[in-house]
Amino acid sequence: MTPRRRATLRDIAAALDLSVNTVSRALAGKDAVSAETRERVRAEADRLGYVPNTMARSLVLQNAMTIGLVITNPSNPFYTRLISAIEERGRVHGYSLMLMVTEDSVDNERRVVEELMRWGVDGVLAVPVQDGAEHWDRLRKSGVPVVLLNRDLPGLDTDLVGVDYRDSARRATGLLVDGGARDLYLLEEDLDISPVAERIRGFRAVLDERGIAVGADRIIRVPTRRREASSQPWDPVDSYAIGRELAGRVGPGSAVLAGNDYFALGLYRAFTEHGLRIPRDVAVAGHGDHPFAAYLGPPLTTVRLPAARVGATGVDRLLERMAGEGAPETTLFPAELIVRESATGTEAG
Incomplete structure (x- = not known):
């Protein structure tokens, strides 16, 4: 089947025996065209399926x-x-x-x-x-x-x-410390981008202010899948693997702040499989307030971003x-x- 040619102002003008200029002004609602003519032009435009050419208008x-x-x-x-x-x-x-x-x-x-x-x-x-x-x-x-x-x-x-990602991490970290956590971990993406850098600064700042040591092993970079596939920015399987390793180290007084809620999702499964109770054995917080966060067991403390x-x-x-x-x-x-x-x-x- 031959594709139908796109209707133009000339087609409308020819069908109504009007000038192209009159048709253009009628469709634009100009006062110089009578109400009756505007109505005829609009009806014919609908009949022909006319759609204004935005690119042509942009050139003009x-x-x-x-x-x-x-x-x-x-x-x-x-x-x-x-x-x-x-x-x-x-x-x-x-x-x-x-x-x-x-x-x-x-x-x-x-x-x-x-x-x-x-x-x-x-x-x-x-x-x-x-x-x-x-x-x-x-x-x-x-x-x-x-x-x-x-x-x-x-x-x-x-x-x-x-x-303000530095402030968001400061507030989340402060909440964990105020809840009694003294052994804290931060899970972050392995991309060198400013949101990650700012969250790390916020996390470190709170622990420095509270006199809590921040060892190099306390900031864990999670492999991102975005370099390999476009379907999902993060995959909980990466943080799940890290969570299984962490599960043998954490206990009462421990807490993990995740740079996004998908990382927290992987931690939940790893910790639960290891018999750890959240938050009694280890507290967890995330970033993003993704739709599933409120429905995890227990519901996830997180940071809602003003997108x-x-x-x-x-x-x-x-x-x-x-x-x-x-x-x-x-x-x-x-x-x-x-x-x-x-x-x-x-x-x-």
Whole structure:
């Protein structure tokens, strides 16, 4: 079957014996066209299945009305919420969203930046791989504003909107220490990215302040699967294997803070199989407040990340830069500590 040709303004004009200019003004709701003519034009447009050519309009107006969004992996629940917030906020201002995924590969990121330049997007929101800023700087110097989300690039003179991960780790670690923990572990990703570095700093800061030794073996880096497959940012099997080894070392007065709730999920199974009780024998806390966190046994104490707030603010900041307003600034939002039974033995939030 031959594909049906896309209906144009000329098709509508020919069917109604009107000029293309009149049809265009009628569809745009211009006052110079009578209500009767506008109604006839709209009815014929519906009959023909006419859809405005946004790309052609962009060429005329030199404005794509499109925001590029570059993220590392859409299956991360944080980024799922981030995407929704950005799309919603952009739509309010008449902007469409072009989503690009890098899988934490700098080669993919460079290719994505080139594609965004070719498409002529109006601005870009990006979660960078954090392996070089030259391609981002080239995009910015071409006249396309860039606002970074969740991860910093110190070599790039642009805005950053994200989460205060140092504070989130401080608060979670402080809760564990206040509950009596003195033998603490931190499970983190093996990626060299700013959220991980900031959580490690927050964890260390609390223990230093409380006079608790932090040995090198207390900060454990968990292999990430994102370099191998795009289907899942983390896999509980990695932390499960680590948890089985930890189970022989931990006991009353021990606690583990996980950099994400998937790591905590693996720990739960390993500790339970070893006969350890959470939190009586070992307290556990996570990061992310993923949907399953409240339904674990016991419910998981975790940190709820302000993904929607980061996304909406990122769009607002980008629109300001697209309008030539303001100077680059950094905005880090606090996370919310959700206290449940895994860290205290009582439900508190």
